[in-house]
Amino acid sequence: xxxxxxxxxxxxxxxxxxxxxxxxxxxxxxxxxxxxxxxxxxxxxxxxxxxxxxxxxxxxxxxxxxxxxxxxxxxxxxxxxxxxxxxxxxxxxxxxxxxxxxxxxxxxxxxxxxxxxxxxxxxxxxxxxxxxxxxxxxxxxxxxxxxxxxxxxxxxxxxxxxxxxxxxxxxxxxxxxxxxxxxxxxxxxxxxxxxxxxxxxxxxxxxxxxxxxxxxxxxxxxxxxxxxxxxxxxxxxxxxxxxxxxxxxxxxxxxxxxxxxxxxxxxxxxxxxxxxxxxxxxxxxxxxxxxxxxxxxxxxxxx
Amino acid sequence: xxxxxxxxxxxxxxxxxxxxxxxxxxxxxxxxxxxxxxxxxxxxxxxxxxxxxxxxxxxxxxxxxxxxxxxxxxxxxxxxxxxxxxxxxxxxxxxxxxxxxxxxxxxxxxxxxxxxxxxxxxxxxxxxxxxxxxxxxxxxxxxxxxxxxxxxxxxxxxxxxxxxxxxxxxxxxxxxxxxxxxxxxxxxxxxxxxxxxxxxxxxxxxxxxxxxxxxxxxxxxxxxxxxxxxxxxxxxxxxxxxxxxxxxxxxxxxxxxxxxxxxxxxxxxxxxxxxxxxxxxxxxxxxxxxxxxxxxxxxxxxxxxxxxxxxxxxxxxxxxxxxxxxxxxxxxxxxxxxx
Numbered sequence: 001x002x003x004x005x006x007x008x009x010x011x012x013x014x015x016x017x018x019x020x021x022x023x024x025x026x027x028x029x030x031x032x033x034x035x036x037x038x039x040x041x042x043x044x045x046x047x048x049x050x051x052x053x054x055x056x057x058x059x060x061x062x063x064x065x066x067x068x069x070x071x072x073x074x075x076x077x078x079x080x081x082x083x084x085x086x087x088x089x090x091x092x093x094x095x096x097x098x099x100x101x102x103x104x105x106x107x108x109x110x111x112x113x114x115x116x117x118x119x120x121x122x123x124x125x126x127x128x129x130x131x132x133x134x135x136x137x138x139x140x141x142x143x144x145x146x147x148x149x150x151x152x153x154x155x156x157x158x159x160x161x162x163x164x165x166x167x168x169x170x171x172x173x174x175x176x177x178x179x180x181x182x183x184x185x186x187x188x189x190x191x192x193x194x195x196x197x198x199x200x201x202x203x204x205x206x207x208x209x210x211x212x213x214x215x216x217x218x219x220x221x222x223x224x225x226x227x228x229x230x231x232x233x234x235x236x237x238x239x240x241x242x243x244x245x246x247x248x249x250x251x252x253x254x255x256x257x258x259x260x261x262x263x264x265x266x267x268x269x270x271x272x273x274x275x276x277x278x279x280x281x282x283x284x285x286x287x288x289x290x291x292x293x294x295x296x297x298x299x300x301x302x303x
Numbered sequence: 304x305x306x307x308x309x310x311x312x313x314x315x316x317x318x319x320x321x322x323x324x325x326x327x328x329x330x331x332x333x334x335x336x337x338x339x340x341x342x343x344x345x346x347x348x349x350x351x352x353x354x355x356x357x358x359x360x361x362x363x364x365x366x367x368x369x370x371x372x373x374x375x376x377x378x379x380x381x382x383x384x385x386x387x388x389x390x391x392x393x394x395x396x397x398x399x400x401x402x403x404x405x406x407x408x409x410x411x412x413x414x415x416x417x418x419x420x421x422x423x424x425x426x427x428x429x430x431x432x433x434x435x436x437x438x439x440x441x442x443x444x445x446x447x448x449x450x451x452x453x454x455x456x457x458x459x460x461x462x463x464x465x466x467x468x469x470x471x472x473x474x475x476x477x478x479x480x481x482x483x484x485x486x487x488x489x490x491x492x493x494x495x496x497x498x499x500x501x502x503x504x505x506x507x508x509x510x511x512x513x514x515x516x517x518x519x520x521x522x523x524x525x526x527x528x529x530x531x532x533x534x535x536x537x538x539x540x541x542x543x544x545x546x547x548x549x550x551x552x553x554x555x556x557x558x559x560x561x562x563x564x565x566x567x568x569x570x571x572x573x574x575x576x577x578x579x580x581x582x583x584x585x586x587x588x589x590x591x592x593x594x595x596x597x598x599x600x601x602x603x604x605x606x607x608x609x610x611x612x613x614x615x616x617x618x619x620x621x622x623x624x625x626x627x628x629x630x631x632x633x634x635x636x637x638x639x640x641x642x
Binding site for chain 1: 382384407408409410412414415418420423424425426428438441485488492
């Protein structure tokens with residue numbers, strides 16, 4: 001297919017490559033990384049469940065059913081009425097898991113958006129302007145990272161009052177440190193690329209360099225990080241609910257379901273299985289999706 | 304060439320024709336060394352320490368020296384990609400160091416750079432078309448997309464690549480082809496001066512000559528001036544009209560290319576030239592092997608910076624910095640052996 005052509009400079013150059021229309025990018029990506037597909041399905045499933053929880057439920061998740069307890073007053077294993085069984089108060093675990101998805105997703109997404117906003121802004125300021133500003137922001141980041149996040153969140157939720165809104169605000173406001181670090185590092189490395197120097201040499205303004213070159217380079221790692229952090233923050237929400245400072249009973253969260261379940265798990269393990277499995281799948285979904293997106297954003301990987 | 308007198312006069316518009324395109328005088332770039340918690344400045348790396356040169360329209364000025372001697376820093380300081388510490392950079396008679404950022408950005412149309420590493424100098428997220436159209440967008444060179452596309456295709460042809468590959472990404476090209484794209488990008492704004500920062504040292508030898516020939520052809524066609532930075536004298540020889548030899552941030556010799564090759568004056572130039580490989584295995588050669596390493600530019604030796612490694616060093620070399628003198632017409636050297 002290749003032909004040799006003489007150009008006006010007399011330099012021989014191989015020309016004319018076979019032109020084949022490449023397959024759509026999304027399709028090539030899925031073929032190369034099938035696990036992304038799994039991640040996407042899990043995440044979409046979670047979103048679907050969270051949005052349509054009221055339509056999907058069999059029963060009111062907070063209602064204690066007379067027929068939900070055994071003759072001894074213990075929880076019922078999965079059966080035709082209560083597909084995931086009941087807990088020790090006679091509530092339907094299936095409905096509670098559905099509503100737990102709402103809480104998890106809400107806290108995970110909103111807290112991550114808040115961290116994303118704070119972290120990206122601080123990271124860009126720190127990396128692009130450098131010097132004193134950089135030192136201050138990075139020492140602050142060090143402080144945030146040096147203390148266990150969970151202690152901070154516990155303290156903040158305790159002072160704000162216990163509610164789902166305060167929970168994601170607390171996680172979001174305190175969880176930006178990693179994002180700031182990653183964004184700063186990315187800005188610093190992109191700033192030194194020769195093609196940024198080339199743009200500068202061509203006369204591009206700072207604004208153009210920031211928006212057209214640096215920002216597009218920040219978006220992929222930030223999206224990956226945010227996707228992964230949604231998973232992490234869902235886990236954190238469960239941890240806090242498990243500890244009793246997240247979602248207040250009787251409202252359902254996978255965390256407080258686990259906390260309640262652990263008291264009876266020796267003879268009623270299904271109290272742990274279902275919320276645990278839901279949490280596992282949700283976090284796994286976000287992690288797989290995050291990893292897949294990282295590959296998708298790498299222009300060199302998928303051809 | 305441009306001595307101080309003509310430069311002074313060159314500021315007057317009437318004498319502008321005699322004025323070299325680019326005059327650099329006593330350019331310095333000192334990087335501060337910072338230590339400790341409060342980032343105190345404890346010293347300076349004198350990467351470029353008083354370099355002067357001039358380049359005429361259509362001329363190629365070769366800048367050679369070993370790694371770390373400050374050639375790249377000199378090149379980038381001339382374009383103010385690195386802000387120089389001191390010195391004058393007169394382009395068409397005007398000091399670009401005194402320009403504001405808006406004026407400087409307009410000025411950048413006239414002076415461009417080609418980088419060493421063709422893998423790092425092209426944005427991997429841009430197609431070749433975007434790479435080539437970016438300079439046009441920055442300077443509002445064309446009003447319609449069709450005109451920009453036409454110009455981009457034209458640029459591809461000028462550097463010997465097929466316009467049909469405009470919509471491909473840089474990673475789909477070979478090193479030599481990428482370097483051509485880098486050259487095309489520099490040409491997109493019709494510059495008068497191109498600083499070529501080791502443009503072929505990352506390429507295979509066979510490809511090197513192609514790119515050098517391309518640069519040569521472009522110079523003839525477009526009347527470009529080059530500052531050609533390299534560490535390889537055999538590469539510089541073919542393309543340069545005049546050559547400056549740098550050592551440890553300073554210019555040690557500057558002469559027409561032929562004179563430098565036939566009769567290098569500075570002992571460092573002699574050592575560099577003796578290291579150029581000769582394609583004849585039978586040839587007898589007296590190679591001058593330099594002893595020791597390049598001293599740290601943060602603590603340059605006293606006197607002549609080259610004296611610890613110089614085979615002809617005298618006592619005076621250890622204490623007195625040699626002056627920059629024109630030993631023969633157009634042949635400058637900074638060495639005590641000739642004063």
